[in-house]
Structure formats: structure tokens, C-alpha cells
Amino acid sequence: MAEEVKTQVTMDQLVSLCKRRGFVFQSSEIYGGLSSAWDYGPMGVELKNNIKDFWWKAMTGMYDNIVGIDAAILMHPKVWEASGHVENFSDPLVDCKQCKLRFREDNLEEENRTSRTCPDCGGELTESRQFNLMFSTHLGSVEETGSIVYLRPETAQGIYVNFKNVLQTSRQKIPFGIAQVGKAFRNEITTKNFIFRTCEFEQMEMQFFIHPSEDRKWFEYWKEQRWEYYLELGIRENKLQFHQHGPDELAHYAKDAYDIQYEFPFGWKELEGVHNRTDYDLRRHGEFSGKDLKYLDEATGERFIPYVIETSAGLTRTVLTVLSDAYEEEQIDEKEGRTVLRFHPDIAPVTVGVFPLVKKDGLAELAQDIEKELRSDFSTFYDQGGAIGRRYRRQDEIGTPYCVTIDYQTKEDKTVTLRFRDSMEQIRIPIDEIAGTIRKSTKAYRRV
Ligand code: ATP
Numbered sequence: 001m002a003e004e005v006k007t008q009v010t011m012d013q014l015v016s017l018c019k020r021r022g023f024v025f026q027s028s029e030i031y032g033g034l035s036s037a038w039d040y041g042p043m044g045v046e047l048k049n050n051i052k053d054f055w056w057k058a059m060t061g062m063y064d065n066i067v068g069i070d071a072a073i074l075m076h077p078k079v080w081e082a083s084g085h086v087e088n089f090s091d092p093l094v095d096c097k098q099c100k101l102r103f104r105e106d107n108l109e110e111e112n113r114t115s116r117t118c119p120d121c122g123g124e125l126t127e128s129r130q131f132n133l134m135f136s137t138h139l140g141s142v143e144e145t146g147s148i149v150y151l152r153p154e155t156a157q158g159i160y161v162n163f164k165n166v167l168q169t170s171r172q173k174i175p176f177g178i179a180q181v182g183k184a185f186r187n188e189i190t191t192k193n194f195i196f197r198t199c200e201f202e203q204m205e206m207q208f209f210i211h212p213s214e215d216r217k218w219f220e221y222w223k224e225q226r227w228e229y230y231l232e233l234g235i236r237e238n239k240l241q242f243h244q245h246g247p248d249e250l251a252h253y254a255k256d257a258y259d260i261q262y263e264f265p266f267g268w269k270e271l272e273g274v275h276n277r278t279d280y281d282l283r284r285h286g287e288f289s290g291k292d293l294k295y296l297d298e299a300t301g302e303r304f305i306p307y308v309i310e311t312s313a314g315l316t317r318t319v320l321t322v323l324s325d326a327y328e329e330e331q332i333d334e335k336e337g338r339t340v341l342r343f344h345p346d347i348a349p350v351t352v353g354v355f356p357l358v359k360k361d362g363l364a365e366l367a368q369d370i371e372k373e374l375r376s377d378f379s380t381f382y383d384q385g386g387a388i389g390r391r392y393r394r395q396d397e398i399g400t401p402y403c404v405t406i407d408y409q410t411k412e413d414k415t416v417t418l419r420f421r422d423s424m425e426q427i428r429i430p431i432d433e434i435a436g437t438i439r440k441s442t443k444a445y446r447r448v
Pocket of ligand 1: 196198199203312318
């Protein structure tokens with residue numbers, strides 16, 4: 001077992017690893033970059049897709065009464081009037097009269113807020129004004145007021161406006177949920193901390209429709225389920241906490257709200273919100289569209305507007321969470337150290353690296369055959385370049401949980417070396433047991 005010296009990850013270390021190993025690149029980098037926009041590289045897109053699949057299975061596959069949709073990003077402009085976003089979805093902004101920097105007033109330190117001084121240069125701040133976070137654009141070729149559309153600031157509204165469609169086509173009865181993953185856009189002013197807060201991001205949301213009298217019960221239920229989900233995703237429990245919204249933090253639609261927070265390198269911040277949105281959204285859409293969005297309980301004859309418990313997680317923010325949580329630097333012996341991403345095997349961009357010990361004497365061909373076999377079950381990576389130790393380190397850095405090495409003995413007795421990322425333990429097993437051993441180990445995986 002390696003002698004471990006663990007260090008707390010810094011944002012600089014993460015950003016540098018993400019660039020170096022193809023997780024995340026600055027958008028439009030060759031033009032100097034676009035502030036707060038990021039691109040996901042070959043490793044990043046696999047990680048993001050795996051997290052999305054993990055969420056989708058956890059939220060739809062594991063429940064008979066949750067179904068999915070994929071709504072359009074552009075919606076009828078009335079949606080955002082009904083939802084309250086046109087009126088309420090804004091941040092209070094202040095500008096520095098001297099250096100012209102712009103800040104969210106609610107993010108300023110107490111001292112700067114009360115003395116109205118710029119935290120950067122000490123200059124005087126302007127009065128605060130409300131700044132709507134929705135991006136707007138024009139549909140079609142004519143720029144006139146009637147053609148204004150918004151890029152959705154949350155995916156939830158696509159679910160509410162389809163409530164009746166889903167109800168009628170899926171034969172669901174209350175309580176039931178609708179899940180969706182997709183892009184959302186907010187014209188955020190303070191976008192720092194890498195991919196934590198960006199103007200374009202992805203959300204994974206589930207809206208659960210219930211009888212109004214059962215809101216406490218379902219709220220507690222979803223809080224608990226969502227906490228468990230993060231443990232299953234491999235996040236360390238001591239890095240998670242709940243934060244209940246005080247009266248001044250509650251969104252315009254919410255009766256009760258808890259954030260699940262993660263301890264990022266820059267502090268405890270929201271990762272997901274669990275909200276009791278009451279009947280606010282369906283009631284407003286009923287009023288604004290003139291359509292009856294009530295639910296009829298056939299057993300009791302009662303007609304009512306359902307309450308909604310929402311679980312709203314950021315996908316891109318989960319990528320940052322998983323990266324922060326998985327990153328470790330450890331000393332293996334006096335001479336050597338390694339950087340390792342301890343991803344849960346289910347979400348690792350590559351599940352198994354396959355290496356011939358040397359290229360010659362047919363070992364490369366044999367290793368390629370084994371890799372082809374494993375490809376139908378796992379995401380694989382073949383590497384024949386450099387010393388074997390270096391190849392292991394490269395896989396550690398992208399979080400590959402298993403590596404298979406083919407050597408001369410493989411030719412004789414059809415066995416290989418299987419190496420585990422976290423413990424660096426190596427075992428000798430027959431080729432036809434590789435897939436089974438990996439599956440078993442993944443199932444039993446516990447973060448160390
Ligand atoms: P914040 O207070 O951080 O602005 P919020 O309370 O407005 O967030 P919600 O509207 O509850 O956030 O959105 C649900 C989830 O969507 C958040 O928990 C977060 O994971 C994600 N999210 C929201 N805004 C952004 C953003 N600008 N960039 C990345 N993810 C975001």
C-alpha cells in the first residue's frame with residue numbers, strides 16, 4: 001500500500017489538469033478566449049455524458065413513476081411572463097464609478113455594501129439596479145418586439161407546459177415525475193471559478209407532481225434521495241451539507257428550499273436545489289394560457305392543481321464537483337508521486353486501459369485483440385508507448401480505474417495483469433475473467 005500524502009486540491013491545479021488531459025478548454029481559445037465559456041474535450045465530454053447517464057438512470061430507470069422529456073430551448077415568450085422570470089429573475093448590480101467593474105450587490109462583503117466602496121479599487125459604487133438574467137434574441141428575420149424570444153434560464157418550464165401532454169400519453173397518476181436534462185442560459189455577471197458559474201450550462205431537473213396535502217412528505221423524501229445519489233456517485237459525505245434557504249433567499253416560486261452544497265476549493269457552494277414550488281407554476285400557466293391544467297383524481301373525483309417538488313442539479317457544476325472530489329496528489333515512495341482522479345468507475349471517461357508490456361513478439365497484436373473484446377462492454381484505451389509505469393500514471397491522471405497489461409506469460413498461459421487505480425494492487429487473472437472481475441469490482445466500489 002502506498003504511503004499517502006494527500007493535499008487539498010486548488011483551482012489552479014484542477015484547471016491545469018483539465019487543460020493538460022483534455023477535460024475542459026477555454027472557449028475560442030485561439031482568439032484569446034471568451035470569458036466564462038468553456039468547451040469539453042475528449043475526456044470531459046465522456047465524463048459529462050457518464051454523469052448525465054448516471055443521473056438519468058437514477059431518476060428515471062429506478063422509478064416506474066418518473067418519465068423523461070426533451071423540450072426545446074426556445075419557448076413561447078408568454079412562458080416567461082407566466083413563470084415570473086420576466087418580472088423577477090434579476091440580480092441587483094452595482095458599478096464602480098472609478099474602475100468600471102461590475103458586481104452583484106448581494107455578493108459584496110458587508111463592509112463594501114454598507115460603505116458603497118469598490119472591493120477592487122476602493123472607488124465609489126453606483127446605486128444598485130435590477131438586471132434581468134435572461135438572454136433574449138429575435139425569432140425569424142425581423143427585429144420587432146413581437147418576435148422576442150428568450151434562451152431558457154431553467155429547463156423546468158419545458159416540463160410544466162408539457163404536464164398535460166405527458167399525463168395524457170404516459171398513463172401516469174399522481175404522484176409522478178418528469179425528468180429532463182438540457183442547456184440553460186443566464187447572463188451571469190460574476191462568472192469566476194472555472195465551470196462553476198457560466199452563462200451557458202446544463203441542468204438535470206426532475207419535477208415531481210403531488211397532491212398539495214403531501215408536500216412535506218415528498219419534500220423530505222426527495223431531499224433524502226438526492227443526498228444518497230451523491231454518495232452513490234462517489235462523492236465523499238464529509239464534503240456535502242444541506243443549507244436551508246432563509247426567507248430572503250427563497251425564489252419567487254418557492255415555499256421551502258434546501259441546497260445540497262459541496263465544499264469546493266473556494267468554499268461551500270450550491271450544487272443542487274430541492275424546492276417546494278407549490279402549485280405556482282402550473283397555476284400561472286393555467287392563468288396565462290387559459291388552459292385547464294388541473295388534475296382529476298379518478299378515484300376520489302377531486303380536481304386540483306398539483307404541487308411540485310423539484311430537484312434541480314447542475315450537470316456542468318457536477319462535473320466540477322466530481323473533479324474536485326476525485327483529485328488527489330500522493331507520494332508513492334521517496335522518489336515518485338502521482339496525480340490521481342478517483343472517479344467512481346461508472347463515470348470514469350475510460351474504464352480500462354490496455355497495454356502490451358512491449359510492442360514486439362506479437363504482444364501488441366495480442367493486446368489489441370483483448371482491447372477489441374473489452375470494447376463492447378467498457379470504454380477502453382489502448383496505449384503501447386513508453387515505460388509501463390508512465391502509462392499507468394497517464395491513466396491515473398484521467399481517472400481510469402483498471403489497467404490490463406499483456407506480457408510474455410500471457411502468450412503461454414493466457415493470463416494478464418489487472419491493476420487497480422486506487423490501491424495500485426496488481427493481480428494475475430485469465431483473459432476470460434477480465435470483464436467479470438471489472439464488473440464485480442465496479443459494483444463493490446467504495447471511495448477510499
Ligand atoms: P446561484 O444562487 O448559484 O445563482 P441558483 O440558486 O440560482 O444558483 P437554481 O436556479 O436553483 O440556482 O439552479 C439549479 C442548479 O443549476 C444549481 O444548483 C446549479 O447546480 C445549476 N446552476 C445554476 N446557475 C448556474 C450557472 N450559472 N452555471 C452553472 N450551473 C448553474
